[in-house]
Amino acid sequence: MKLNKLVLKFVSISFSILVMLLVVIGLIKLGSFCYDFGYRVFTEGPVEEKPGTDVTVDVTGDLSEYQIGKLLKKEGLIRDANLFYVQLRMSAYHGKLKTGTYTLNTSMTAKDMMVVMAAESEESTESTESTEQRTDLDSSDGTSSDDTGADDAGEEGQNTDENEQAGAVE
DSSP, X not given: OHHHHHHHHHHHHHHHHHHHHHHHHHHHHHHHHHHHHHHHHHHOOOSSOXXXXXXXXXXXXXXXXXXXXXXXXXXXXXXXXXXXXXXXXXXXXXXXXXXXXEEEETTSOHHXXXXXXXXXXXXXXXXXXHHHHHHXXXXXXXXXXXXXXXXXXXXXXXXXXXXXXXXXXX
């Protein structure tokens, strides 16, 4: 009888120790995973080194931010869709991604991709500015009469305002 109680007590204690060990090992694994994931949120690099590979991605209006991450993972632009989603949620670009077709590169970081997908149509702005610069350079005297007149009028108007303000102060 005492032997049965002793064996039962030994098995009970052994089982408790085993459960505690499993809990401790599970907590260590969970902590390690959480630390690694948190570290990667801030330090994850690109999938490939430069020059990388260009990939065209079509972001439609019915895609959620998480689904965009899954799409980027499927296209080989990121390693982890969950990580991209957390990075996006923590960034200034959360809720600002625009629909459209984007050419992204495997050498871009997640933040670089967010910047591209959240930007207004910068390409059209840049091409417009470069066209205007070329037009100004192509003109025979280097300046157009419209630009000169507008600048002079602006400067004269500013000087007149300053003189009136100086007179009002005196």
